[in-house]
Amino acid sequence: MLDKKQFITIKGTREGLTLFIDESCSFDEAIIELNDKLISSRPNKDEPVVSVKVKLGKRYLYKEQEEQLRSIIAGESRFNIQAVDSDVITREEALLWKEESEIQAISRIVRSGQVLEVTGDLLLIGDVNPGGKVVSTGNIYIMGNLFGIAHAGVNGDRNAFIAASFMKPSQLRIADYISRAPDYESDGVYMECGLIDEEQDKIIIDRLQVLSHKGILISGFERRMQNG
Incomplete structure (x- = not known):
């Protein structure tokens, strides 16, 4: 039997x-x-x-x-x-997964008092002026000057980062981390990024090359494929 x-x-x-x-x-x-x-x-x-x-x-x-x-x-x-x-998701979950994994490309200037908020990664072609704010659930890429506030990984993604052509922000935030003035060079920096350094337990400013050296996943899609 x-x-x-x-x-x-x-x-x-x-x-x-x-x-x-x-x-x-x-x-x-x-x-x-x-x-x-x-x-x-x-x-x-x-x-x-x-x-x-x-x-x-x-x-x-x-x-x-x-x-x-x-x-x-x-x-x-x-x-x-x-x-x-479960390895199976609903259509609604798949659409949300897709939305949160996409890069939202926007061309504009974020002026003082304005807030630009997106789901997924943000590619901003323009400046963030002092008093302006950009917020994203994923990474933030700014092809312009960052003088205002940038908040990446707003829903808790500590692997998110912020990159800008010229970076002199009034504040950087990643997930629940908030940067402070001593983390910045007073004259600003070109083509660099802000990310969380787990050992120092704070946001640091570093060269863009550090992203590939540390094996950081560039897109939300990559992060979701790895993290599930």
Whole structure:
């Protein structure tokens, strides 16, 4: 008699448990087997809470299905769900992914009191005057003078950077980092960029060549392909 195919695989890691759900079975079959597997894998009450990551492969779960899955795992009080990952995304998610990965090319001058805000990377052909501000969820490239404020990675992307033909900003911001006056040369700099230096834990100004030397991903698309 052939052994019944296993739809749920649980592997232990240093971080906790990784739960793989076979993409070929029905959702109901997966739920039934999941219940059995969790009961047999339940930690003792004296053990610490175990983190669980769920890998769905090429399976997409509707919101109600994911809520049911989370409820079953969370129902075992000793398990804590870290993530539910799928290789499949919806059309709406794909369109948003595309929007956030594109470069928005704009030709204008951002004057005092004006704010230019885009989703994705910003390529500005023009100047940012004192009192002007440019904001992007990705990188910022300015083919002109940066005298005002530039905020890259506004949604928390600390790998974003800011480059300008001439850089003498009143302020640079990347994700939750804010630059301060001592980081700048008083006369400004040509063809350089601002980026986060993790070791110094601050925004620094450096040559554009540092981007390739450090293997920094230039486009939002590259960053998304690497980071998922």
